[in-house]
Amino acid sequence: MVLQLTWPIPRLKSFHRLQIILQHLRMSKHTDSVHEVLLEKKGCAGIITMNRPKALNALNLPMIQQIYPQLKTWEADPETFLILIKGTGGKAFCAGGDIRAITDAGKAGGRLAQDFFREEYILNNAIGTCQKPYVALIDGITMGGGVGLSVHGHFRVATEKTLFAMPETAIGLFPDVGGGYFLPRLSGRIGYYLALTGFRLKGRDVQKAGIATHFVESEKLPALERDLTALKSPSKENVAELLNSYHVKCKIDQEKQFILDEHMEKINSMFSASSMEEIMQNLKKDGGPFALKQLETISKMSPTSLKMTFRQLQEGASMDLQDVLTMEYRLSQACMRGHDFYEGVRAVLIDKDQAPKWKPATLEEVTDEVLDSCFKSLGSNDLKL
Structure with missing residues (x-):
């Protein structure tokens, strides 16, 4: 006896394809919650996405241990021309290091209190010495450890949502992640002011203070990313040119005086x-x-x-x-x-x-x-x- 199929073959195929797509979506949802960092190659670029939106993409040791080797691999890869880093969730690029975990380890005399800072600073140095153009999209809260992931790279793109601060003196720490390098190099004594008071800079002021290199509307970032990854074997100058073209077009708060000017x-x-x-x-x-x-x-x-x-x-x-x-x-x-x-x-x-x-x-x-x-x-x- 031959079992008659109730669906024509094409319908079955499309149903099967739908099952695969649904399964894939379920899987990617699952992997997103598991993977605190997403690492992917897109066009000419290696893309690092911090993926802990509920924790405002706070940086922990496992994330550092994934980012560092991948950064080094892309830096040595002749097919990767630029590296881009961003955060998920729309609220933060990276709000800092995972302080709670470090506190618990420090109290208990655990290794994490040594390992976290050691590996974080090694990553900061790798960003500061990276031979490929490194672009950080600092959209949203960027503090402490998030500053270390961005400020030492070639390009830092702020948006109207950017909130920058080094608030460490309020919790018995100091502005680390290379703060001793970039803060005294800002104009005048602004670096000392930011470091000692923890003053928060927002939006275009982050660029006016010399922390960000460019300012782009938050909603234009997906288009900017598409254009960056579509570049053909770009040099640092090509990347700068593209970022400049977006920066020049952005009119938000263009006339506004720098908040600390007066x-x-x-x-x-x-x-x-x-x-x-x-x-x-x-x-x-x-x-x-x-x-x-x-x-x-x-x-x-x-x-x-x-x-x-x-x-x-x-x-x-x-x-x-x-x-x-x-x-x-x-x-x-x-x-x-x-x-x-x-x-x-x-x-x-x-x-x-x-x-x-x-x-x-x-x-x-x-x-x-x-x-x-x-x-x-x-x-x-x-x-x-």
């Missing part, structure tokens, strides 16, 4: 000092509304972090990126050994009482000896680049 003279004079205490004296002496606001902000920060950051930027100004990262690794480990980092995370992220009890509690109590010990070589445990 304060730049004061920032440059008050933050030009030979010590953290002197900056505080300058602010008190000025006594104007802007100065008093900065005084209030800085007074809430960890005194140890403030002094550490001030010296980090002073020394970093004349170092190359590798030496800065080596110095910052020493500082990261000093923070892991200390009190303020755990207390800052408790006050800001865990209990959220915003009332950290810093030890020492004043700038004067953070002695040169304490500071010197933070900057001291770790011997065989030093970062090797």
Whole structure:
């Protein structure tokens, strides 16, 4: 007996194809939730997508361990001409490092407190020395670890949704990921101001401050990405040309004055000092509304972090990126050994009482000896680049 098919063959084929497509969609949904980083080759470009939207694409060790080897592979691949990095979810490029995990490990004396910073800084250096054009689409929140994934590359594209900050002094840390390299190289004393106060820059101001190289409308990013990946064997100049063409067409906030313009003279004079205490004296002496606001902000920060950051930027100004990262690794480990980092995370992220009890509690109590010990070589445990 021959079993009669109730469907003609073509219908069966299309049904089968539909089943395959549905299965594929289910799989890709599943893999997206599993893969915190998506790595793909598209046209001439290698594309890195941070894929933890619920955690605002916060960077953790497994993500670093996937990005680094792929970056090196693409850098050596003659068929890959540029590398592009972005985040999913529409809210953040990358809101920073996975601080909670590092805190837990640090308290327990776990290896993660060493490994995370070591491997993160090795990745920051790989981005800073990458031979291929490296384009970061910093759409949305870009803080801490997210800055390290973008600022050392050739091109940083901000949008009206970009929110940049280095807020580490508020949690007993310091602006790491190469902050000691790029912050003192911004114009005037703006880098010191951003590092010590954690001031947030938004949208076009991120480009005006010299952190982003280009400014493009958020909704134009998919088209920009398509155009970038469609380039034929592009050079760095070709990539720059394409980014410039988008930048020039973007009219959002074009006429708006840079948010810190009216304060730049004061920032440059008050933050030009030979010590953290002197900056505080300058602010008190000025006594104007802007100065008093900065005084209030800085007074809430960890005194140890403030002094550490001030010296980090002073020394970093004349170092190359590798030496800065080596110095910052020493500082990261000093923070892991200390009190303020755990207390800052408790006050800001865990209990959220915003009332950290810093030890020492004043700038004067953070002695040169304490500071010197933070900057001291770790011997065989030093970062090797």
